[in-house]
Amino acid sequence: MYAGVHLHHGKGSDGKVSQLSERQGRILVVDDDDDVRTAARLLLKRHFASVEVLAGPEELPERLARESFDAILLDMNFATGRISGREGLDWLQRIREIDGDAVVVLMTAYGDAGLAVEAIKHGATDFVLKPWQNEKLIATLTSAVSLRQSRDEVGRLKERQSELAVPATDLIAQSAAMAQVMRLVAKAAPSDASVLILGENGTGKEVIAREIWRQSSRADEVFLGVDLGSVPETLFESELFGHVKGAFTDARADRMGRFQAASGGTLFLDEIGNLPLHLQAKLLRVLESREVVPVGSDRPVPVDVRLLCATNSDLESAAEQGAFRPDLLYRINTVQVELPPLRSRPEDIAPLVKHFLSRYAHKYGRSGLDVSSDALGRLKDYHWPGNVRELAHAVERALILSESTTLVAEDFALSVRSQSKGQQGLRFESLNLEEVEGQVIAFVLAKHEGNVSRAARELGITRTSLYRRIEKYGL
Numbered sequence: 399m400y401a402g403v404h405l406h407h408g409k410g411s412d413g414k415v416s417q418l419s420e421r422q423g424r425i426l427v428v429d430d431d432d433d434v435r436t437a438a439r440l441l442l443k444r445h446f447a448s449v450e451v452l453a454g455p456e457e458l459p460e461r462l463a464r465e466s467f468d469a470i471l472l473d474m475n476f477a478t479g480r481i482s483g484r485e486g487l488d489w490l491q492r493i494r495e496i497d498g499d500a501v502v503v504l505m506t507a508y509g510d511a512g513l514a515v516e517a518i519k520h521g522a523t524d525f526v527l528k529p530w531q532n533e534k535l536i537a538t539l540t541s542a543v544s545l546r547q548s549r550d551e552v553g554r555l556k557e558r559q560s561e562l563a564v565p566a567t568d569l570i571a572q573s574a575a576m577a578q579v580m581r582l583v584a585k586a587a588p589s590d591a592s593v594l595i596l597g598e599n600g601t602g603k604e605v606i607a608r609e610i611w612r613q614s615s616r617a618d619e620v621f622l623g624v625d626l627g628s629v630p631e632t633l634f635e636s637e638l639f640g641h642v643k644g645a646f647t648d649a650r651a652d653r654m655g656r657f658q659a660a661s662g663g664t665l666f667l668d669e670i671g672n673l674p675l676h677l678q679a680k681l682l683r684v685l686e687s688r689e690v691v692p693v694g695s696d697r698p699v700p701v702d703v704r705l706l707c708a709t710n711s712d713l714e715s716a717a718e719q720g721a722f723r724p725d726l727l728y729r730i731n732t733v734q735v736e737l738p739p740l741r742s743r744p745e746d747i748a749p750l751v752k753h754f755l756s757r758y759a760h761k762y763g764r765s766g767l768d769v770s771s772d773a774l775g776r777l778k779d780y781h782w783p784g785n786v787r788e789l790a791h792a793v794e795r796a797l798i799l800s801e802s803t804t805l806v807a808e809d810f811a812l813s814v815r816s817q818s819k820g821q822q823g824l825r826f827e828s829l830n831l832e833e834v835e836g837q838v839i840a841f842v843l844a845k846h847e848g849n850v851s852r853a854a855r856e857l858g859i860t861r862t863s864l865y866r867r868i869e870k871y872g873l
Contacts, residue, residue: 422651423543424466427451428458428489429473429505434528438471438535445536446543455489462496469542474506474517487520494521501546503538505530540643544652552620552659569602569609570750573743579606579735586733587613592685594670594730595708597737598848599868600787603708604668606735611664616704619663624656627669627850627861634677636693639684645694657690657701665703670730671711671722671851672861678723685729705730711851739848740782740789747778750786754793755805766803773807783843784873791872836871839864843873 423446427438435451442449452458455472470493474486486504493500504517505526517525523545524538571580586593587610595603604623611621629637636645640655656665667673673681684690685705689698707730716722740747751769759767782788796809839857846852854864867873 422447423468423539423547425449425469425471425539425543426461426467427471428455429471430454431473434473441532441535442539446539455485455492458489458493459496462493462500466497468501468546469523469539470500470502471539472502472504474504487517490517490520490522499546499549501542501549503542541652544654548654548659551654569605570746570753572749573738573745575738575743576746579737580609582733582735583609584613586610586735588615589733590615590704591732592705592707592730593733593735594713595706595735595737597708597710598739598785599710599843599850600785600848600873601737601739602786603710603737604666606737607664607666607706607708610706611666611704614664614704616663620660621664621666622656622660623666623668625668626672627865629672631674634674635680638677638681639690639692640699641693642695645692649694652692655690655692657684657703658699660703661701663703664706666706666708668708669710670707671709671713671716675721675723678726682723682726682729685726710849740785741780744778747789748774750789751777751793754790755797758794758797762797764797767797767805768803769805770807773805773810776807777810781844783840783848784868785848788873795872835867836873839867839871840873843868 425442425446425448427435427442427449429435429438429451430453432453435453439449439451450467452461472486472489472493486506490502490504493502501523502521503524503526504522505528523542526535526538569576569580571577583606593607593610595606597603607623608621611617624637626634636649636653636655638655638657640653640658641649642652643649684701687698688702689700691698713722713727713731717724717727740750751774755767755769759765777789777792784791792810795811796805800806800809802809839853842853842856843850846856850861850864850868854861857864859867
C-alpha cells in the first residue's frame, strides 16, 4: 500500500496540523491503479480544497474542457503494454494543447533521470517517483498549486491592463518640450535598456513608462507597476522578490514577487528613490544576476524583466550624499527621460483641458461642454504644483459642480490658491481647516517645485502622509 494511506494525523511537510481554512487548490489525479488513486485521494484531501481522480487519461479532454484544476498529477505509464513513459508525455502534450497554463506533475515507478528532463522540457512542472514520500508529494503539489495561481494572476493582470491601458491620446505633447520627450521615448522604447524617468509629482511619469512599454518589443507581455512610495519598508523585499510559506508570521502561502509576476514583460518601479540602501544592494544583485531569491528561501528563481524607474528626487545628489548607490543609479539610468513641469509648457494646458473635459463628460453623462477663454487664461497663469494630475482633478471637480455647459474661471476654484510663481505668502479666504490645509500643502509643493520629499520635511509629515493629502485635495 502507498505511503499516503498511513497518514493519520493530518500533518503537512512542515509538521503542523493542517487547518481547513488554509486548504486551497483543486487537484486531479490520473492513474489506472486503484490503490494509487485511493492512496492519493486519502492523503491529498487533508491538504487541498478538493481532490478528484480519473482511472485513465481518455476522459481528460472532455473533463478539462469544462473544468479547471490547479494541478494535475499524471501517471506516465498506463496499461497499454508499454512501460516507456511515452504515454504520459503524449498526454502531457494533449493537456498543454487544451490548457496552455495547466500545471502537470508526472509520476512513475520507473526512475529515469533522462525521461524526467525530457518531461520538463515538454512542459511538466515536476516529476515524482512511486511509491512517493508523503511530505515530498504534498510539497510538490503545493508548489504546483502556487504556480498555477500565479499564472492565473498574471493572466488577469494582462487582461486588466489591456482594459485600463492608457490610450495614446493621454499623451498631450504639443509643446516643444514634450515633443523632445516623445522623440527620446521613440528612440529608447524598441531597445531593452533600463530607463529612468525624472519629473515632479503629477507630471505623468507612469504615462511615459506605459508609452515606452507600448512601443517596445514586450508590448504583448505584462506591464506591472509598483509605487515604492506607498510600500512599508518592512514589506519591500516581499513585495519585490516574493516569499515562501512560513517566511514570517503572516506568510501562510508562497507568494510571487513583482519581479516574477512581470517576468517576460516590463516592471515599472515608481519613486525608486524611496528604496532603502540595504534593498538597493539586493535590487542591484537581481539586475546583475537576473535571479530573485524569495524571502525565506535559498533557491534563486530566474526572471526576465525590462526595468523602468521613476522618481521626483535628485538621485545624483542622493548618491553623492551616500543615500543612493551610484552603481545602482548607473544600472537603472541607461537612458534618462526628464519630464517638464506643466507650468513650463502652458501651450499644452488647453489641449489637456479639452482631453480631460471629454473624458469626464463621458464618465458623468454630460455633453456639449466647453471652457470659457477667461477660464483658460486663468488656468494657464496658475502655477500647477500638482502638474497634470492636479489639472485633471480640477477639470473633474469643475464639471461636477458646474450646472452650466460652459465652465468659467470660478468653477475651477483657483481663487484660493497661489496664482503667481513669485508669490511669497498665503492669504486665506476661508478659515475652514480642511481648505486651509489644502492651501498650505499646495503652497509648499509650489515652493519646492513639486519635490515631495522636501515639501514633506517642511510640513513636518512623512512622504506617505503627504501623498495621502495630495490625493485627498486633488493636488
